[in-house]
């Protein structure tokens with residue numbers, strides 16, 4: 031799936047996303063913050079869930095399914111938990127608020143949980159987990175989504191590809207972080223196969239008979255992603271429905287609205303769950319970070335199989351890409367460029383790097 035790339039600096043790309051959201055009526059701080067979430071995700075090289083999503087968010091902002099004027103609010107809270115209502119605003123804004131609330135709770139209670147209801151699609155989970163790591167806490171972030179994933183033996187989508195991320199602060203090393211869908215791959219990867227008119231591996235999806243298919247064009251109406259590692263990804267996706275959907279009161283599975291394909295004037299009712307563990311409240315922060323660094327070194331120094339020159343810890347590939355992106359700019363793949371170009375035309379935003387003055 032080779033794609034040609036267009037280079038853009040992190041700042042230019044953030045300014046573009048910020049301008050697009052401002053033109054849709056999103057207030058300054060929310061536009062800036064959402065731009066940062068999406069561009070950071072691109073800088074990590076996760077192009078399926080970065081700025082490419084902005085086109086779809088703008089469609090919903092313009093139709094009212096995402097409310098530009100939403101002011102998310104804390105609905106209920108206890109010493110170590112809170113439930114926020116996103117008021118159908120941007121998922122990134124609600125999710126950042128929720129993770130900040132979890133961190134705030136963990137500062138006093140040691141651990142914090144913040145659930146978000148009436149949110150929208152939040153992009154990549156990793157950004158939010160990393161917020162906790164930056165505050166020297168272990169972070170967990172997850173969200174439910176409209177069903178596009180079958181469970182074992184099913185011939186219909188039952189659960190979302192519910193994403194999950196954790197992040198752990200280290201000392202000299204950047205935080206460890208894992209950011210994954212609970213499906214074999216994120217649905218965005220099937221959409222890229224559609225764009226390139228390529229088949230997908232037969233381990234990714236089943237059709238309406240519950241039989242493996244390699245045809246990406248059947249997705250999402252007649253082919254459904256499979257959970258990763260069978261019952262393990264299935265079980266993880268269920269946990270996320272409970273923590274992000276049912277516990278927050280937003281609903282689960284078909285209670286949600288498909289943010290890509292359904293009427294953009296409808297609120298999507300996504301749920302999110304954000305947890306923070308305050309390391310310093312539980313143990314010595316310095317000793318913890320030293321041990322995480324040691325663990326990373328131990329993994330790096332583990333004997334490698336023939337032909338393998340490097341062992342990675344989760345998140346390490348993303349940090350490598352992030353460093354390059356900040357220093358040299360982001361190489362945006364052509365599908366992302368096409369979607370941003372469409373936005374530049376639609377909202378009349380100057381972007382010389384897209385060839386639009």
Ligand SMILES: NC(=O)c1ccc[n+]([C@@H]2O[C@H](COP(=O)([O-])OP(=O)(O)OC[C@H]3O[C@@H](n4cnc5c(N)ncnc54)[C@H](O)[C@@H]3O)[C@@H](O)[C@H]2O)c1
Nearest residue numbers: 153154155175191193208209210211215216342343344345
């Ligand atoms: N908002 C939503 O509804 C939604 C739904 C699904 C997925 N997503 C997002 O899609 C993105 C992609 O998900 P995915 O499941 O396709 O991810 P993926 O399968 O590409 O896995 C990426 C993760 O695996 C780690 N990793 C990869 N190779 C590794 C190796 N050799 N050693 C150690 N770690 C390694 C990476 O560091 C990263 O944390 C995520 O950002 C996820 O949050 C969002």
